[in-house]
Amino acid sequence: MNKIQKICVVGLGYIGLPTAALLANRGYEVHGVDVVESTVNTINAGKIHIVEPELDTFVKSAVNSGNLKASLKPDFADVFIIAVPTPFHDDYVPNIDYVVSATKAIASFIKPENIVILESTSPVGTTELLETTLKNENIDTSKIYIAHCPERVLPGKIMKELVENDRIVGGLTTKATEKTVEFYETFVSGAVLSTDARTAEMAKLTENSFRDTNIAFANELSMLCDKFDINVWELISLANRHPRVNILQPGAGVGGHCIAVDPWFIVHAGGETAKMIRTAREVNNYKTEWVIEKIKNAALKFENENGKKVKVACMGLAFKPDIDDLRESPALYIARRLKADGLEILAVEPNIESHKEFEIVDYKEAIEKADIVTFLVAHKEFKTIKVKSDLDFCGIYK
Numbered sequence: 001m002n003k004i005q006k007i008c009v010v011g012l013g014y015i016g017l018p019t020a021a022l023l024a025n026r027g028y029e030v031h032g033v034d035v036v037e038s039t040v041n042t043i044n045a046g047k048i049h050i051v052e053p054e055l056d057t058f059v060k061s062a063v064n065s066g067n068l069k070a071s072l073k074p075d076f077a078d079v080f081i082i083a084v085p086t087p088f089h090d091d092y093v094p095n096i097d098y099v100v101s102a103t104k105a106i107a108s109f110i111k112p113e114n115i116v117i118l119e120s121t122s123p124v125g126t127t128e129l130l131e132t133t134l135k136n137e138n139i140d141t142s143k144i145y146i147a148h149c150p151e152r153v154l155p156g157k158i159m160k161e162l163v164e165n166d167r168i169v170g171g172l173t174t175k176a177t178e179k180t181v182e183f184y185e186t187f188v189s190g191a192v193l194s195t196d197a198r199t200a201e202m203a204k205l206t207e208n209s210f211r212d213t214n215i216a217f218a219n220e221l222s223m224l225c226d227k228f229d230i231n232v233w234e235l236i237s238l239a240n241r242h243p244r245v246n247i248l249q250p251g252a253g254v255g256g257h258c259i260a261v262d263p264w265f266i267v268h269a270g271g272e273t274a275k276m277i278r279t280a281r282e283v284n285n286y287k288t289e290w291v292i293e294k295i296k297n298a299a300l301k302f303e304n305e306n307g308k309k310v311k312v313a314c315m316g317l318a319f320k321p322d323i324d325d326l327r328e329s330p331a332l333y334i335a336r337r338l339k340a341d342g343l344e345i346l347a348v349e350p351n352i353e354s355h356k357e358f359e360i361v362d363y364k365e366a367i368e369k370a371d372i373v374t375f376l377v378a379h380k381e382f383k384t385i386k387v388k389s390d391l392d393f394c395g396i397y398k
């Protein structure tokens with residue numbers, strides 16, 4: 001195989017930029033592409049526009065060495081990596097428009113023997129659609145290698161996990177799989193596993209659906225335990241002492257841009273067959289509604305007993321502990337709904353300084369001022385607070 005020298009990474013967000021910076025630090029010439037001009041300018045100045053430990057050091061040295069350049073336009077390369085968003089539309093229908101437009105953008109730079117890799121989390125069949133898109137742009141796809149290699153890094157540990165995690169590579173042909181595996185093996189220390197494109201696509205969706213289903217089980221248990229007057233945290237920790245049981249933790253719902261999103265890709269395509277995966281999504285969404293009802297009932301009780309308007313402290317807005325990420329966050333949704341229902345909210349989120357809809361209140365001040373304290377996210381700061389609350393939905397007191 002011709003030696004790979006130049007890589008074009010399309011989409012310079014949480015996945016694309018760390019990948020581009022890592023590859024540049026490994027000696028590849030990397031041409032990064034993004035449609036946002038300020039992102040391109042920030043990176044070319046050796047700086048970063050997203051929060052991720054160690055990424056600043058990687059980008060700075062990659063840019064200083066001359067190995068990483070960002071641009072609004074793609075360029076010729078040996079390998080193309082697409083890492084653009086794959087969200088869903090309002091009705092949970094997958095939106096792969098970004099993948100299609102990124103594919104069209106690279107088409108005129110593709111030469112025979114190139115490798116084109118889709119890293120975005122994608123509905124089954126998207127890699128085939130990428131090939132069709134290239135064919136429609138008059139590319140002879142029999143002369144190039146197309147593969148899917150889903151990313152499974154954990155935000156906060158991306159630079160480490162990009163290298164150490166096992167990877168799944170699924171090519172549209174056996175040769176494409178082989179070529180792509182060879183490429184990943186130049187910078188991944190984990191195992192690089194071979195399969196076909198559809199299995200690779202489904203594997204990523206399966207991983208997140210598995211976690212979603214397991215959390216749905218925990219959330220259902222939490223609602224049952226409330227009915228039976230049992231502490232769910234104790235229950236799960238006892239059940240998990242069985243050597244073959246591993247139940248995840250319940251919470252105020254499920255959020256973030258992966259676990260709360262990706263199972264819908266399966267449900268959308270699977271229809272009636274995707275019963276359990278759909279039900280898990282519904283249970284996790286229902287848990288959020290259940291939490292809202294619990295808080296509203298407590299608020300009503302307080303107002304009836306005290307004859308004054310209640311102040312409710314919402315402890316945490318992020319989608320999981322100790323991060324500032326509010327995407328698809330059930331806690332934020334709960335605070336919004338309570339506010340829309342006319343409750344006075346003291347919104348607490350130690351990981352952000354401001355929010356356009358809420359005045360962010362210091363957690364100690366909120367505890368002092370609130371009539372009702374409700375724990376929505378188990379941030380580390382909250383674990384030091386000594387306050388009685390029956391509205392602990394994230395196991396602060398477990």
Ligand SMILES: NC(=O)c1ccc[n+]([C@@H]2O[C@H](COP(=O)([O-])OP(=O)(O)OC[C@H]3O[C@@H](n4cnc5c(N)ncnc54)[C@H](O)[C@@H]3O)[C@@H](O)[C@H]2O)c1
Nearest residue numbers: 011012013014015034035083084085086101102120121151
């Ligand atoms: N962030 C994660 O932890 C994570 C983990 C695993 C998988 N993923 C998946 O990786 C993919 C990318 O996610 P992300 O978190 O990096 O998203 P992101 O929003 O942080 O970054 C995507 C970038 O792509 C750019 N972009 C959009 N359209 C473009 C185009 N046509 N050409 C060039 N650039 C374009 C955007 O401006 C943005 O900078 C998604 O499919 C996501 O589901 C993300």
